[in-house]
Amino acid sequence: MTTGALQGLKVLDLSRVLAGPWASQILGDLGADVVKVERPGAGDDTRAWGPPWVASKEDDDRQAAYFQCANRNKRSVAIDLATPEGQAQVRALAAKADVVLENFKVGGLAAYGLDFESLEAVNPRLVYCSITGFGQTGPYAPRAGYDFLIQGMGGLMSLTGRADGENGAGPQKVGVALVDIMTGLYATIAVLAALSHRDRTGEGQHIDLALLDVQVATLANQAANYLASGVAPKRLGNAHPNIVPYQDFPTADGDMILAVGNDGQFARFCAIAGHAEWAADERFATNPARVANRSVLIPLLRQTTVMKTTAEWVAALEAEAVPCGPINRVDQVFADPQVQARGMKIELTHPAFGPVPLVANPIRLSATPIAYRQAPPALGEHTAEVLADWLGPAPLPAR
Missing domain, CATH: 3.40.50.10540 (Crotonobetainyl-coa:carnitine coa-transferase; domain 1)
Known part of the structure; x- marks a missing residue:
């Protein structure tokens, strides 16, 4: 016992x-x-x-x-x-x-x-x-x-x-x-x-x-960013101050989260999205470059993500180990098979x-x-x- x-x-x-x-x-x-x-x-x-x-x-x-x-x-x-x-x-x-x-x-x-x-x-x-x-x-x-x-x-x-x-x-x-x-x-x-x-x-x-x-x-990285730079961080909506793309994107039937944590994941996303050239573009090839050029990259991504449904994106991206997911309501959370399991x-x-x-x-x-x-x-x-x-x-x- x-x-x-x-x-x-x-x-x-x-x-x-x-x-x-x-x-x-x-x-x-x-x-x-x-x-x-x-x-x-x-x-x-x-x-x-x-x-x-x-x-x-x-x-x-x-x-x-x-x-x-x-x-x-x-x-x-x-x-x-x-x-x-x-x-x-x-x-x-x-x-x-x-x-x-x-x-x-x-x-x-x-x-x-x-x-x-x-x-x-x-x-x-x-x-x-x-x-x-x-x-x-x-x-x-x-x-x-x-x-x-x-x-x-x-x-x-x-x-x-x-x-x-x-x-x-x-x-x-x-x-x-x-x-x-x-x-x-x-x-x-x-x-x-x-x-x-x-x-x-x-x-x-x-x-x-x-x-x-x-x-x-628990300000965590945001406090560290300020202490290292002397610049107070600002609101970015759902975007991340240090990683791009790492935010919500519109789809054909709603929204999804795309959480790209490294350059390999970004290259795989680009291939699935039909824009492999983005991963080779010096403006987007590395995370520091993507952070510097987020104002150029994010609109391009948004124009692409609206072409498929959330479920279609999740299925395609998960198959290639690109972190993504839906934005669930609380009722959907408790209906999720992983949460139930x-x-x-x-x-x-x-x-x-x-x-x-x-x-x-x-x-x-x-x-x-x-x-x-x-x-x-x-x-x-x-x-x-x-x-x-x-x-x-x-x-x-x-x-």
Whole structure:
């Protein structure tokens, strides 16, 4: 019988919305016992971020699909942190935990005695991860930070959208809360690194993770391009700043992606397109030349790609190992045979809602595979169960 890679790890999740819950869901998928602490009567904000909803047959109980995306493999406890009793319960749980995740404003948990210094005093082995918009230090530290705001402040929106001068030009956010997702991934990595350190030394530590830092770090090649050249990159629509042709192209019945990564692929594309001479043209023969002459080359390609359907191009180009593909809607994504073969849609049974459709975890481990044990929980569904599991049975009243 296989077990999760993180079986036996106890995670106390005080976070809400997306970045923190995304991290704790990954830890839960990997086998950790994740306890989600929520406000009585309200819970995680995203429980109400609908429609659409996942609902009972009678429609008298429902959860937003948004909440469902980041909260499987967790147990929910309802505890009021504003009360001394609630604070004592969370401190007791933290004393038993390996990891605490939180995304309160800087200093927000200190008023409850639930900040890192307070909990470290009762559990020196604790790994405590704080996720904020701007970090624990710096002039912006007290500010609230949200994904959309950070996409703007962190440069991503300056790189996303149609180029200046084109119809519809202007900054554009990414279609999912990508900074939150990336922050959740970095949080998971940081927690696992801190746990490795703790296992060697016995020492816990505080992780300070900021959405803005994550966004700046993940500018990747665009940041490197700026640092090397001193020139701020601009929006190029779907084009790539360093590779040509690497963008969308119109076809006879829609659009396709052409992602040519080297000169050999370009030569093969030209042969299939009936223009082998382009690959021999000094303006287009090498990638640096194509980047320099993109304004000449791209219109030529567009005049050619409209002569066949997307399916015809994909079949012809894939046969010669030229990277390409359609631009799928989300319904087409889940109908794609590769996505289906990889099992990226799963179902978990919820006691009130029945089968709940979810997206699978993409991690594939041969010895300790991902296990889907628990549908996203009802608010406070496991309060008594968790308090008994982690803290033991409540003492009998005095007689």
